[in-house]
Amino acid sequence: MQHYIVRLATCQQGSCSYPAAMPRIIGLASTKGGVGKTSITLNLAAELARRGFAVLVLDADPAGHAAAIVEAGSFPFQARVHELEEVDGATVSRWAKGVREAAVDYVIVDAEGARGPSFGATIAVSDLVLVPVGASILDMRGAAETVGVIRRHRMGAGKGRPEILVVPSRVDRRTGAGREVAGALTKLTEPVSGSISLRSVVADSLAAGEPVPADSPSGVEFAALADAVLVRLGVKE
């Protein structure tokens, strides 16, 4: 008997996309907590889904906020808990297989804030790691530390991946630090995306169980981030 794997197309407004054999994997990682990882994960996922891609969010943070918000709300993609409890080789391999074998175009992994088990595993499995960073000195230090961990991983693995995209997050342009954050981040010598501004709609929409409206100023920023992500992954010029 022969077995066939059927991959379903996702169609929206007449345009259809078919999940690739292997998903592109985008990780969200930061050694500092509260920098906007979960907010970016869910709004980026929504923007990619709006473009007709099949997207799965894997919530590797034991706090489980991303999966719980999606389950309770109305989002155009699926999310599930994908916790890594132990760092022994077999468990990490099984966890990574669960990420790589998702039958979607994009998997977005929301890793835990501190350096828990899923932090390093997310970096190791990702094609691209987004490093959200706020405008404070603590955020900058956290971003530098996170970028350092990713670079050491690349050297240890002898691979050019994962790519890095630093994402200025929760940026308040009313403050000097907020206006200068993008310039300050060039010191990290990694690509920096456009900023995600601090706006109540980001917190309020997730509390209401929805992504930000696509036509809101924040929606436009997440769309620009999706463009930057697709460029970093080599999907878009």
Ligand SMILES: Nc1ncnc2c1ncn2[C@@H]1O[C@H](COP(=O)(O)OP(=O)(O)OP(=O)(O)O)[C@@H](O)[C@H]1O
């Ligand atoms: N762009 C934004 N504008 C306004 N509020 C934001 C923005 N991004 C995140 N927040 C708020 O900041 C807080 C932290 O954001 P979030 O939970 O996304 O960060 P996190 O990095 O996932 O945190 P943790 O380390 O706890 O997982 C939340 O209360 C969230 O609503």
Ligand SMILES: [Mg+2]
């Ligand atoms: Mg989070």
